[in-house]
Amino acid sequence: MALRTEHEIHQRRLGRNLGLGLVLAAFVVLVFGLTVVKVTRGDPMQAFDHSARPEMVPADAAQGAGQ
Amino acid sequence: MSDIHANGSLGTGTAAGTGEAGFGDYVALLKPRVMSLVVFTALVGLLVAPVPVHPFITFTCILFIALGGGASGALNMWWDADIDQVMRRTKGRPIPAGRVQAGEALGLGLALSGLSVMMLALAANVAAGLLLGFTIFFYVVIYSMWLKRSTPQNIVIGGAAGAFPPMIGWVCATGSVSVEAVLMFLLIFMWTPPHFWALALFMNSDYEAAGVPMLTVTHGKRSTRNHILVYTILLAPVALAAGFTSIGGPVYLAISVLLNAGFLWGAWRIWRRDEAQAEADKYATEKSVFKFSLLYLFLHFSAFLLEAVLKSFGMGGW
Incomplete structure (x- = not known):
């Protein structure tokens, strides 16, 4: 007969570990969200991929270049 | 912390006396009821400020102000474990009840203090982070360690610690007092x-x-x-x-x-x-x-x- 290893204390440990895991996962999500908000400052975000994109040039700079 | 302490009499779901805390016991160390007042007043302080703050930054700020308040609660429970054991109102707290060891509360309190101050400084501004750090110091050192047991005016001065959250919320938005x-x-x-x-x-x-x-x-x-x-x-x-x-x-x-x-x-x-x-x-x-x-x-x-x-x-x- 196999020994029954489950005890209330093991359930409590499982609960504690799950809780800590969820807290850590939430922290990762939070730091990611904070980074996105800080980097974009509310504007849409575009990554730089080494190709010229006129829409990324500020309007006044584009006007100056055209004159 | 070992299974030796576990016995059949604990089958009711209570962790009393085992030194084996459940997740809820660590949450209880953060004094969630006190935290609700901290969250509310800090949120009001932040929302009524004349500078608009991004909703996600607002959420983050309030979360870490609450966590800082919770950290000071854990440090308070670590320091006051002896008197908590005597008072009817507090003897069910995790440390006097034997569910969490005093050293664990100290470790959790210090770690969360550092984390919350650092994260608030990053999310809002350095002034808000420093003010949160000062609030934790004030509550733990000035109130809990010094005034609480030495003067009947303990509540008057100690009350300042609970009064800082709306000011921190305001500083999160404006950067100044x-x-x-x-x-x-x-x-x-x-x-x-x-x-x-x-x-x-x-x-x-x-x-x-x-x-x-x-x-x-x-x-x-x-x-x-x-x-x-x-x-x-x-x-x-x-x-x-x-x-x-x-x-x-x-x-x-x-x-x-x-x-x-x-x-x-x-x-x-x-x-x-x-x-x-x-x-x-x-x-x-x-x-x-x-x-x-x-x-x-x-x-x-x-x-x-x-x-x-x-x-x-x-x-x-x-």
């Missing part, structure tokens, strides 16, 4: 003594047993009743003055006048009673004033928020 932030601070600071002394009047035996020099223990209940009345009188102008700043307005002022009249009436009723009358009705007046004091603070900060909402619709304010 202004008269509005100071008045929100003073509102809680002046409210704390009559609120806690009303509680101490009917919880006296607990503080006496723990040897905490509560005003009721050192100066007696007559003196405490006098103090409650004086502090409630001093509180009223502070609460009303906030109504004439940029966070106040006619709606706030009307609510504040009513609430202060109610609180003064309650303090007056406490003042004119003696011990025989109080014991005859089992401290009914003191208990009702204590409950009203909770409502008093909640409605004042709700009124600040209401003024801010009205302002966004072109109404409210002066």
Whole structure:
């Protein structure tokens, strides 16, 4: 007969570990969200991929270049 | 921390005496009920500030202010474990109940303090982070370690720790302290003594047993009743003055006048009673004033928020 290893204390440990895991996962999500908000400052975000994109040039700079 | 302590009698789900804490025990170390007041007042302080803050930054700021408050709660429980064991109100807390070891509370409190200060500085600004750090220091070192056990004015000075959250919320948004932030601070600071002394009047035996020099223990209940009345009188102008700043307005002022009249009436009723009358009705007046004091603070900060909402619709304010 196999020994029954489950005890209330093991359930409590499982609960504690799950809780800590969820807290850590939430922290990762939070730091990611904070980074996105800080980097974009509310504007849409575009990554730089080494190709010229006129829409990324500020309007006044584009006007100056055209004159 | 070993299974040796586990036995069949623990099958009811209680962790008492095992030293093997559940997740909820660590949450209890952070004093979630106190945290709810911190969250509410800090949120109001942040939302009524004249500088708009991104909703996600707002959420992050409030989360870490709450976590900082929780960390100071854990450090307070670590330091006060000996007196918590004596008092009826606190002996079910995780450390005196044997569910969490004192060292664990210390470690958790220090780690969360560092994390919350650092994260608030990154999410909002360095001033807000430093102010949160100072608040934790004030609550743990100045109040818990020093004043709580050495002077009957412990509640007066210690109340400052609970008064900082709306100021931190304001600093998160604006980066600096202004008269509005100071008045929100003073509102809680002046409210704390009559609120806690009303509680101490009917919880006296607990503080006496723990040897905490509560005003009721050192100066007696007559003196405490006098103090409650004086502090409630001093509180009223502070609460009303906030109504004439940029966070106040006619709606706030009307609510504040009513609430202060109610609180003064309650303090007056406490003042004119003696011990025989109080014991005859089992401290009914003191208990009702204590409950009203909770409502008093909640409605004042709700009124600040209401003024801010009205302002966004072109109404409210002066």
